[in-house]
């Protein structure tokens with residue numbers, strides 16, 4: 001979607017792909033055909049009426065002519081049916097194809113965005129972009145734009161044709177349409193302001209709903225039901241009030257525009273009767289004009305009520321454009337051959353202008369060895385390790401893997417060289433088997449099961465009704481913390497990447513599971529460059545190198561024995577933990 005070439009204004013304004021723009025033009029053409037086809041039954045009906053009132057003028061009804069008109073009537077109805085069917089197909093195709101395109105390209109774009117974006121954007125905001133904003137586009141593309149443009153074309157053509165026949169009737173029919181639209185256009189400022197306030201309130205309310213549902217367990221545990229519900233209720237009330245204000249504000253202008261259109265019918269009748277009494281127009285053409293005017297004003301009246309949606313659409317487009325304009329992380333797919341990692345004077349802060357989370361860090365992580373990152377909570381261990389995987393880019397200094405600066409690497413390509421086991425395991429609402437296979441989509445069933453067994457997943461999978469093919473709930477809600485962790489280790493084993501990052505990987509395991517998992521982990525890290533983040537220092541005493549962090553800085557580094565001998569922060573942390581081993585509650 002972020003096309004660099006100059007797009008036609010309408011295509012750009014509606015954020016359509018080339019195909020979507022072409023389909024929209026086809027949909028407009030199809031709607032225009034339908035509009036014109038709708039005139040056919042009107043003409044036939046008028047002819048029938050004229051035939052039936054012949055006795056009043058002393059003429060005889062021609063039954064033959066009536067039968068012919070009847071046949072024309074059926075043919076006209078059939079043509080209307082075919083045109084409507086085609087128009088229906090075209091308008092829905094454009095909207096659903098485009099919304100699928102928009103959702104896919106947005107999801108693809110989001111995947112490539114730096115993690116810093118997610119610091120400033122809420123998940124519900126992104127969900128609103130992907131689902132709500134695209135649904136608005138879907139609706140205006142299927143229900144408003146094709147009809148709006150085709151009605152404008154139809155009405156202009158018809159008025160020109162009537163104008164050739166009698167310019168006074170042409171003007172009488174046409175004049176109220178631009179006035180009605182000018183009223184709507186003139187009120188755009190007020191409507192936009194009200195629409196924006198309502199859209200913001202809707203977003204805030206959906207964030208509150210999401211937070212309320214996600215935090216339900218904590219809310220119950222802390223007896224916060226009343227307080228949190230109150231906040232949610234307030235957000236919903238604000239949304240309701242602003243929705244009413246918006247509907248009321250737009251309603252006034254829409255009603256005004258509709259009154260002008262009604263006046264247009266009156267004006268057409270007045271001009272027509274005046275011309276008829278002055279013998280400047282015949283009865284039949286006058287009746288035709290009057291029927292046509294009611295035919296074309298009807299859909300315009302309906303569309304006027306839909307115009308507020310165009311405002312929502314503009315707001316939605318603005319939000320989608322803002323998201324699509326965020327530059328994704330880019331880089332080359334340079335193959336990596338060596339896996340030693342070097343930090344040189346690395347600085348990093350989560351928020352521009354905020355305090356630095358990583359301060360002038362320069363350390364080396366040797367290839368094929370185990371390096372542990374330790375330090376007090378919040379000292380920057382996770383941040384430092386995630387900078388290697390380009391979750392964020394460093395603000396100063398550099399991180400290289402085998403001499404290649406990670407900033408120059410495509411993030412997805414870089415990720416192919418890394419297996420990461422986080423403390424918070426993310427699982428998908430899919431089978432256990434598929435959740436493990438995410439580690440390597442090309443793995444055979446035997447390889448997936450072997451990885452699962454090595455990570456001791458068989459112990460819980462075998463007890464489930466469909467074994468590895470059992471469906472997990474949303475985010476694996478049916479598994480315990482330890483089981484989720486084992487599943488995540490199985491994924492990493494299957495990936496078999498040369499760099500392994502273990503962020504508190506055994507934190508949620510009981511001592512028995514932990515010893516099993518330690519065996520699995522020893523398999524996972526064989527001959528790999530391993531970075532382990534651990535709070536329990538006894539689990540990393542055998543590491544080749546221990547890096548001690550405090551307040552974003554590296555304060556010590558060395559082996560367990562070397563660091564114990566220094567009597568610094570590591571020694572202090574280790575002693576505290578040894579002491580706590582003797583405690584009991």
Ligand SMILES: Nc1ncnc2c1ncn2[C@@H]1O[C@H](COP(=O)(O)OP(=O)(O)OP(=O)(O)O)[C@@H](O)[C@H]1O
Pocket residue numbers: 119350351357375376377378379380381382383384
């Ligand atoms: N996404 C984020 N946005 C803003 N600040 C963050 C973010 N993640 C972490 N921080 C902050 O950065 C600092 C370092 O956090 P980090 O998670 O790297 O520490 P840590 O040493 O791994 O802590 P722990 O041992 O408790 O996991 C903390 O002050 C934390 O609040």
